[in-house]
Amino acid sequence: MALEPIGAVNALYPSLTVIVGARVRGKANWMTVAHLGVMNHAMGNIPQYLGISAHPSHYTNIGIREHGEFSINIPSRAMLEVTDYVGIVSGKTTNKSDVFPILEGELPNAPMIATCPVAMQCRVAQKVIVGEHELFIGELVATYAQPEVLVDGKIDLVRVDPILFDFRQMAYHALGERIGKPWNAGKALKEQRKNPQSAA
Template sequence: MKKNLDAANLLYPMPTVLVGTVVKGRPNFLTIAHVGIMNHGHPQYVSIGLAKIHYSNQGIHEHKAFSINFPSEDMVELTDCVGMISGKKTDKSGMFELFEGELAGAPMIVRCPVNMECRLHDVVDFPTHEVFIGEIVASYADEEVLTGGVVDYAKVRPLLFDMPRRKYWRLGEPFADCWSVGKRLRRSLTGED
């Protein structure tokens, strides 16, 4: 029997990331999990959903740029803390060792094994949130998290965010190949190999 959950958003788990901006001349970071892939192709566009009350929004509007940084499991305490303090009251600029890429206003976190810098493309204005859509201009990964030249999420050990239960989950084991495991069924339905 299905229980009606009143239009709850159940689109979880989502990756937890640290978004980097520069506000009033200082790097600032916030933790978010409401991220999306908008255009998978060239160029690549991603979205980040930020409540309007956050400090970080000003920096994205000002510099038209932001970074997305993937913390690993060993950064869970830092990541959670960054998501509970605002740059309005607390200077978060010294919390991480930073590096810069091509864009001003998109500081990236050295300790995060995967980083992307994004140029602001558009802002979708919702009543309580702004969705910033960014074009990825460059992506970086520590060599230690690559397997065969591509990012290996088993090595990244991302934090998966579960809003309904307010938990961070870790990644499990891969168990099937995409665009592959369904081929036998496709063949029986369509005759295609």
Template sequence: MALEPIGAVNALYPSLTVIVGARVRGRVNWMTVAHVGIMNHAMGGVPQYLGISAHPSHYTNIGIREHGEFSINIPSQEMLEATDYVGIVSGKTTDKSTVFPILEGELVNAPMIATCPVAMQCRVAQKVVVGEHELFIGELVATYAQPEVLHQGKIDLMRVNPILFDFRQMAYHALGERTGRPWNAGKALKKRVDATPSA
């Protein structure tokens, strides 16, 4: 079988579903976002940057622009109903501040969800317009986690049980089983290649 062209289709889904928190016009607001990502791999004290992308018409964008702060909350599968809800109603017409218990952190305008397995606060470092969307690149300021999702001090994704979003199929998914270890799964092939005499 060979690959066949299917057009310029974004095949990077599924993506992690998160809830972005911001204070908008004095009130806490939540927005569900699946276009979220890691901007750099930081080691040795170098700042870490995360990005969220949303159309500028979103109500939450107003607060992020005004205060330069936002939170990224990672909900569990158990929070799927409320996660979807804050994504289908707008803060312009609905007060979403009471949907989740609020956790205040270091950044006063980046409210977090106290019941999420993991939450992070970011300070906007740069805003980039990409097509019709605003990409907010935030410097990671602080991360909070429920003790039960930690294993030897590190966040365990299986314990978080995050929600994955597939835009093409319009479906939510859960994580599957662990299939290997990075920087380890390819060692056997490397050994065989290294042992093969070069032509």
């Protein structure tokens, strides 16, 4: 087996499929987003930032630009059909405000989906134009979770049962099995390489 060049193909999939919420012209609007990420991770009291890449032609962007707020809702596999729906129909032509029951939180213009297992509210801290897209970097303000997805107070991915997105094969996937513990799976190798004699 050997690696062969296949062109500059973005192979950073799967990504998480989420539904971004915003208030546009007084009404909640929802759009599917799979190009998003963690901009930094929690360290003490430093704010946490999440980025979503949204094409400026989308109706949702109007609300995010106007109010500087958005929500990120994580649907479960059971919500696959409606998750895809809000990603193929635009608020420009169809009212999507009644598609989900709404949960209002700390930020009045970042409506959340009450039936998602997890939802977060973000306040826009920066907007960066990347290629043709608007990258909204939001400071995480609040997180909500259904009690059923928490184990010892922590979000359990297996219980969330998120939808993973693959742009290359145009496919949705479910989560695979748990295969190890981060910052731990490499420990034995670290010791072995520090002291190769001890492994013999």
